[in-house]
Every structure is written in structure tokens, then in C-alpha cells.
Amino acid sequence: MIPPLSTPALVVDLDLFDANVDAMNELLQGTGKTVRPHVKTHRTPELAKRQLGQFAVGVTCATVGEAEVMVAAGIHDVLIANEVVDEAKLARIARLAQFANVMIAADDPAPVEALSRAAKRAGVTVGVLLDVDVLLHRCGVVSVPEALALARVIEGAPGVRLDGIMGYEGRVRLHTERRDELIAGAYAFLHKVRDGLVAAGHQVDVVSTAGTSTIREAIADPFVTEVQAGVYALMESELLVMDLPFRCAAAVRGTVISRHPGHFVADVGRRVVGVEYGPPVAVGIEASAVALSDEHATVAIAGTPPALGSQVDFIPGQIRTTFNLHDHVWVSRGGEIVDRWPVSARGASQ
Incomplete structure (x- = not known):
């Protein structure tokens, strides 16, 4: 039995979510490319499973903890699109590879060698995507010679396999x-990195890149094989101005707890909604401003405020941190709440 919804509550409209997944598959139709949805977006296995199939062959994770949760939920192809250097975490990755196809990103020989030792002890093989710094100047190799040196280490190390390259813009x-x-x-x-590796005799099966804002460019690129986007399935209001066939499918539902001429207050604050890209958008309300404190959203309006006790949905400005603030997500169909799913990888940042 579904417990009664109490606000503030994170709600996903499955009709819109599934339509976004379908729209991604339509974009990829006939391109020969795949999508590997980035589950850091929602950290919810039930949502991740709905994204798989057709052109989605597996998921992208940001952390070892996320990957462990997804594999435990029955997802058997995961990419940890992040550098991992801690030997205890590398041992966890090797153990995970006993139950799933696992790839990780790498930009330095030392963790590759440590992963090789862990994989050898576990009797597994772990795929590696050579991480390339293409724009962010964060992680990744910065030259073709550096990429070639790392590729030689990967190919020479037992228990690891060079699967390709990745770069996030x-x-x-x-x-x-x-x-x-x-x-x-x-x-x-x-x-350039791909061509250098191929010329040196290395096999590069995977070229993985892109977020939601660069989906169209990645699909048009002749060498990209895989898109790592995640936000597309839920969307954020900031991205709605782009030429993308996706709609916002998630909101934090709040209750109007105070109302006055010119404004009302809902029980939706910074503890339940991510604000890194700006305040949330109140759905169906012509608001001139939304100000958030820890527990409150103060919404300035010109007209009559909604009734005390009525509910208002707020589209988060940052969907990823919003999900990480909730233990569960409520799901709706046709405007009716039909289930409640755990955000099982909430806090799984290790």
C-alpha cells in the first residue's frame, strides 16, 4: 500500500519521463550510436532501469557507490566515469566486476596498475576508458603522447582492458x-587522441562523451559512439530553451503554509531542492521572484495567492542535487500518485 504523500515531496511524472526516454531513442535511431544514461542525475535504480533497452546498453555512474547500488539492483553494465585512485575502492571495483561488465575512467598509470593488481586477485577483467581533457580542464590526459603512454600501460597490465576513450565537455x-x-x-x-591511438595500433571501440546540452553535437559527430547524458530524462528549466525534445518530468511538491497580499510561502526550501543553477520554478504560478531559505519558498506574485493548504509543484533548478536530498521519489501516472521508489544511491558518494 502506498503511504499518503506528505510535503515536501519529490515527484516524477512517469508519462513525461518515459516520453523523454523515447525521445532520446528517436534521436539515436539510425545513427549507430548508443546512450549510457548518467544515473548521478537521480541515483534511483527503478528510474535507471526504465532508461535501459533499445539504444541504452548500460549506465554511467559518478562514484563506486553508485555503481554498487545499480549492480545490486540488477543492472549489469556500468561505467564509472571518474578517476579512482584509492586501493580500497579499486578492490571494490574488482569485486563488482564479478557480477557485471565494469569500466572506469583513468588518466594516470598508477591507479591503472593498482586496479590491475586488484583485478588479478579477484580473477576479473575491468575495462578502462582513457580520460581526455577536452574542455573542462579538470581530469584527463592533455596530449597525444600522454595518451599513448597511458594506453601502453593499460594494454600491458593483466586484468584491465583498453575499451576506448572518453571526454566530457x-x-x-x-x-x-x-x-x-x-x-x-x-x-x-x-x-586527435583517438587517431593517435589507432595509428599506434591500439583498438578504440568506445568514444564516449557529451551531456544533455551537447547531445545534438555528439550525435552529429562521426567518431562519437556513446552519449553519457543523464539530465535529459528529467530535465531542468535552464535547458528548456535549447532545441531538445525533452520536458521537465520532476518537481518538488509543496504545501502553501502562509499567504499574504503579494506573496505566499510553501514548505519547499534549500533542504529539499537543489539551487546551484538558480531557484526552482513554481508551476502554474506567474511569480516575479522565488526566494528560498532552509525550509521555505517565498513566492512573490501580482495576483491572488493560492489557498492555504493547497499544493504547488516546483521544478528544481538543479535536478541532481535535488534527488540526493530525498530518501524516496513519488511517481505519478496521469496525474495520480501510483508508487514510491527509494533513491537507493542517495549519499553513495564513496
Whole structure:
């Protein structure tokens, strides 16, 4: 039996979520490319499973903990798109590879060698995507010679396998200055590394990249094989201005707890909604401003405020941190709550 919904509550509209998943598959139809949804977006296995199938062959995770939760839920193909250097975590990855196909990102020989030792002890093989710094200047090799040296280490180490390369260009917003030039430059360097590896005799089966803001560019690129986007299935209001066939499928539902001329207050604060990209958007309300404190959203309006005790949905500005603030997500069909699922990887950042 589904318990009664008490606000503030995170709610996903499954009709919209499934439509977004279908829209991604339509974008990929006939391209020969796949999507590996990034589950850091929601950390919810039940949602991740709904994204699999057709052109989605597995999931992308940000942490070892996320990968463990997804594999325990029955997902058997995971990429940890992050550098892992801690030997205890590398041992966990090796154990995980006993139950699933596991890949990780790497940009330095030392953790590859440590992973090799752990994989050898566990009797498994772990795939490696050579991480390339294409735009963010965060992680990743920065030159073809560095990539070649790392590839030689990977290919020479037992228990690990060079599966390809990856590079993340970050969120490149619609109005980012020199947007097209930045994305083209990022992919050009990814091509350069790929070509250098292939010329040296290395097999590069996977070229993995892109977030939701660069989906169209990744699909148009001739060398990209896999898209790592995650937000597309739930969306954020900031991305709605882009030419993408996705709609916002998640909201934090709140209750109006105070009302006055010119504004009302709902029980939706920073403890339940991510605000890194700005305040949430009140659905169906012509708000001139939304101000958040720990437990409250104060919504400025010109007209009559909604009734005391009525409910208002708020579309989060940052969907990923929003999910990590909730133990459960409520799911709806046709406007009716039909289930409640655990955000099982909430807090699984280790």
C-alpha cells in the first residue's frame, strides 16, 4: 500500500519521463550510436532501469557507490566515469566486476596498475576508458603522447582492458560565448587522441562523451559512439530553451503554509531542492521572484495567492542535487500518485 504523500515531496511524472526516454531513442535511431544514461542525475535504480533497452546498453555512474547500488539492483553494465585512485575502492571495483561488465575512467598509470593488481586477485577483467581533457580542464590526459603512454600501460597490465576513450565537455549553455567553436574544439581533440591511438595500433571501440546540452553535437559527430547524458530524462528549466525534445518530468511538491497580499510561502526550501543553477520554478504560478531559505519558498506574485493548504509543484533548478536530498521519489501516472521508489544511491558518494 502506498503511504499518503506528505510535503515536501519529490515527484516524477512517469508519462513525461518515459516520453523523454523515447525521445532520446528517436534521436539515436539510425545513427549507430548508443546512450549510457548518467544515473548521478537521480541515483534511483527503478528510474535507471526504465532508461535501459533499445539504444541504452548500460549506465554511467559518478562514484563506486553508485555503481554498487545499480549492480545490486540488477543492472549489469556500468561505467564509472571518474578517476579512482584509492586501493580500497579499486578492490571494490574488482569485486563488482564479478557480477557485471565494469569500466572506469583513468588518466594516470598508477591507479591503472593498482586496479590491475586488484583485478588479478579477484580473477576479473575491468575495462578502462582513457580520460581526455577536452574542455573542462579538470581530469584527463592533455596530449597525444600522454595518451599513448597511458594506453601502453593499460594494454600491458593483466586484468584491465583498453575499451576506448572518453571526454566530457561540461554543460555548454545555449548562450555560451563561442559555443560552437568550443564544442568543435573539444571533439577535435578527442578525435586527435583517438587517431593517435589507432595509428599506434591500439583498438578504440568506445568514444564516449557529451551531456544533455551537447547531445545534438555528439550525435552529429562521426567518431562519437556513446552519449553519457543523464539530465535529459528529467530535465531542468535552464535547458528548456535549447532545441531538445525533452520536458521537465520532476518537481518538488509543496504545501502553501502562509499567504499574504503579494506573496505566499510553501514548505519547499534549500533542504529539499537543489539551487546551484538558480531557484526552482513554481508551476502554474506567474511569480516575479522565488526566494528560498532552509525550509521555505517565498513566492512573490501580482495576483491572488493560492489557498492555504493547497499544493504547488516546483521544478528544481538543479535536478541532481535535488534527488540526493530525498530518501524516496513519488511517481505519478496521469496525474495520480501510483508508487514510491527509494533513491537507493542517495549519499553513495564513496
